[in-house]
Amino acid sequence: MTLPLFQTHQIMLTIGPATFRIASAWRAPIDALERLYAAYPRPADAVADFTVRLEPAGRLRRWLRPSIFITGDHGLADAAPMSLAHGLLAAEMGMNLQMALGWRRHLLLHASSVEKDGQVLVMTGESGSGKSTLAAQLGERGWRLLGDEFALLDLVTGHVMPFPRLVSLKNRAVDVVAADVPAERMGPMLMGTAKGNIRHLVPRADAVARMGEGAPPAMLLFPRFGHETDVRAVGQGEIFMRLTQASTNYVALGEAGFDALTRFVATVPACAIDFPSGEAGMAMVEQLWAQRG
Amino acid sequence: MLLVRALRDPASVDALSPGQWNALIAAARAERLIGSLADRVGDRPVPAAARAVLDDALLDTARERRQALWEADRARVALAALGVPVVLLKGTAYVAAGLDAGQGRFIGDLDILVPRDALHEVEAALIAAGWEWVKEDPYDDAYYRQWMHELPPMIHATRDRMIDVHHTILPLTARPRPDAAALIADAVTLPDGLHLLSPAAMVCHAAAHMLADGDMQGGLRNLWDIHLLCTQFSAAQEDFYASVYEEAARHQLTAPIARALRLARHLYGTPVPDYRAPITVDHRLRWSDRLFIARLLARDGWGRETRKGLVFAFYLRSHLLRMPPMMLARHLLTKWRKGHRPV
Numbered sequence: 001m002t003l004p005l006f007q008t009h010q011i012m013l014t015i016g017p018a019t020f021r022i023a024s025a026w027r028a029p030i031d032a033l034e035r036l037y038a039a040y041p042r043p044a045d046a047v048a049d050f051t052v053r054l055e056p057a058g059r060l061r062r063w064l065r066p067s068i069f070i071t072g073d074h075g076l077a078d079a080a081p082m083s084l085a086h087g088l089l090a091a092e093m094g095m096n097l098q099m100a101l102g103w104r105r106h107l108l109l110h111a112s113s114v115e116k117d118g119q120v121l122v123m124t125g126e127s128g129s130g131k132s133t134l135a136a137q138l139g140e141r142g143w144r145l146l147g148d149e150f151a152l153l154d155l156v157t158g159h160v161m162p163f164p165r166l167v168s169l170k171n172r173a174v175d176v177v178a179a180d181v182p183a184e185r186m187g188p189m190l191m192g193t194a195k196g197n198i199r200h201l202v203p204r205a206d207a208v209a210r211m212g213e214g215a216p217p218a219m220l221l222f223p224r225f226g227h228e229t230d231v232r233a234v235g236q237g238e239i240f241m242r243l244t245q246a247s248t249n250y251v252a253l254g255e256a257g258f259d260a261l262t263r264f265v266a267t268v269p270a271c272a273i274d275f276p277s278g279e280a281g282m283a284m285v286e287q288l289w290a291q292r293g
Numbered sequence: 294m295l296l297v298r299a300l301r302d303p304a305s306v307d308a309l310s311p312g313q314w315n316a317l318i319a320a321a322r323a324e325r326l327i328g329s330l331a332d333r334v335g336d337r338p339v340p341a342a343a344r345a346v347l348d349d350a351l352l353d354t355a356r357e358r359r360q361a362l363w364e365a366d367r368a369r370v371a372l373a374a375l376g377v378p379v380v381l382l383k384g385t386a387y388v389a390a391g392l393d394a395g396q397g398r399f400i401g402d403l404d405i406l407v408p409r410d411a412l413h414e415v416e417a418a419l420i421a422a423g424w425e426w427v428k429e430d431p432y433d434d435a436y437y438r439q440w441m442h443e444l445p446p447m448i449h450a451t452r453d454r455m456i457d458v459h460h461t462i463l464p465l466t467a468r469p470r471p472d473a474a475a476l477i478a479d480a481v482t483l484p485d486g487l488h489l490l491s492p493a494a495m496v497c498h499a500a501a502h503m504l505a506d507g508d509m510q511g512g513l514r515n516l517w518d519i520h521l522l523c524t525q526f527s528a529a530q531e532d533f534y535a536s537v538y539e540e541a542a543r544h545q546l547t548a549p550i551a552r553a554l555r556l557a558r559h560l561y562g563t564p565v566p567d568y569r570a571p572i573t574v575d576h577r578l579r580w581s582d583r584l585f586i587a588r589l590l591a592r593d594g595w596g597r598e599t600r601k602g603l604v605f606a607f608y609l610r611s612h613l614l615r616m617p618p619m620m621l622a623r624h625l626l627t628k629w630r631k632g633h634r635p636v
């Protein structure tokens with residue numbers, strides 16, 4: 001018997017190919033997940049791929065100025081504690097951490113991806129490049145969102161598999177996207193996180209319903225938000241190097257990772273695009289997509 | 294505990310519910326025994342989701358094995374010109390020797406043992422070959438050099454892998470004084486010119502590492518190493534445990550060896566016999582062993598550490614083992630001033 005004061009709250013949910021078992025010392029983060037992941041598979045009795053734990057960051061931090069330490073099967077000893085007010089973000093980061101450090105069944109690219117006509121557009125870049133916002137916006141306008149954070153490259157077929165977790169919208173992107181989306185698909189506004197103000201977006205119903213369904217990649221873009229419109233060619237050597245850096249498990253997969261990445265770089269046309277606004281970015285994407293090989 | 298039972302008797306996993314699998318996997322990952330578990334379970338029929346997790350672990354341990362052997366080879370090349378014996382320790386030694394203890398084992402740093410009077414040359418040769426210091430702190434550096442059994446850890450600049458260069462197997466401040474020269478003199482030579490500790494010395498080192506150093510973090514894994522080493526060596530050599538006790542006596546490690554064998558026999562079912570002649574050795578559990586077992590099993594179904602008080606007591610014990618009380622007080626005061634807080 002655990003005392004109610006020390007109770008562990010929990011939820012299990014499946015996103016794409018991965019099932020997470022999440023334990024929290026507090027009720028609130030689990031409630032937020034239950035609301036936003038309501039349409040996702042919630043296996044009651046399954047073997048999970050990963051355990052995520054949201055623990056008090058210190059002995060008294062369960063009750064007094066509650067503060068979350070994110071850990072699980074895989075964790076970082078020096079992870080900064082987070083406020084309980086950002087509990088939903090902590091849970092999302094906990095799941096990302098497990099994928100980034102522990103996933104071995106696909107080559108993981110830090111990239112967003114969307115699908116149309118049975119083919120996939122992959123967008124990669126640093127945090128702040130606009131890849132996540134662009135994917136979210138395309139996902140509202142005729143594309144199927146596969147994921148805003150990780151593109152999973154199948155080691156055998158070379159297809160991109162969906163990982164449609166909640167899209168994390170930051171700062172200016174929040175208002176831009178929220179204007180197009182009904183309130184029940186938006187999470188709470190999380191003010192003053194380490195990355196500014198964050199609000200989560202639930203992908204559209206078709207993105208969730210078809211999350212087991214991948215498709216072959218047909219185009220790779222390196223977007224850059226906030227610059228004058230420009231399209232540049234990128235050499236294959238540079239693409240390869242940038243994608244090894246954008247992958248958290250390239251080294252861990254060894255030869256299988258090398259083979260998958262080589263095939264991707266050799267067969268998928270790529271370019272870098274600069275765009276001054278979301279509207280301009282989407283127009284460029286549609287145009288390049290229509291002209292693809 | 295599910296993990297101990299699964300390692301000891303892999304058939305026990307056949308009856309696990311999904312919830313029990315989750316607890317088993319979380320504990321095995323937390324104890325860094327998931328690869329060993331995967332190896333033990335082998336191709337028994339298990340739920341597909343569990344199979345996928347176990348296969349991931351096997352992929353990881355295969356890579357670690359390859360990396361460990363490559364690091365050992367790089368150290369061999371870097372040190373070849375010195376003509377000093379280089380003895381592989383722990384995980385790297387187990388995989389280099391093809392021992393059961395290397396199967397499915399995670400291997401972190403490369404640990405090597407070299408003669409103490411060659412330490413300066415070894416250090417210089419490793420730096421020339423691309424390894425560099427990790428610890429910038431002058432206190433830590435001085436502490437290692439004066440009191441520890443190893444140089445401060447070094448990391449390779451391009452391969453990002455750590456090496457620990459030992460000149461003996463316990464800190465100089467610990468009470469037992471192992472005979473490092475004898476360990477090196479008795480070492481076994483591998484075809485590539487690297488060396489391994491003799492079988493009995495290997496078990497002694499594993500027991501010293503688990504029980505006479507450290508705070509028992511990773512204790513279940515250390516004990517699993519001891520179990521596999523003993524099981525394999527004793528099957529090949531009838532009086533193996535007598536050699537172990539003989540070796541332990543040379544290094545003042547009789548008490549840690551006796552406890553390690555009692556714990557391994559109790560938890561993992563290691564085939565350790567009792568002796569009546571020429572000496573009496575009784576491997577039934579002592580009262581104090583219960584504390585060690587409670588510490589080893591301090592992990593819940595979410596992979597969280599439990600029994601905080603006991604865990605902290607073992608943390609304190611690890612410091613008392615390493616240094617006399619006055620020295621410990623000075624050390625903790627220095628560390629506290631630098632902002633270090635335990636647990």
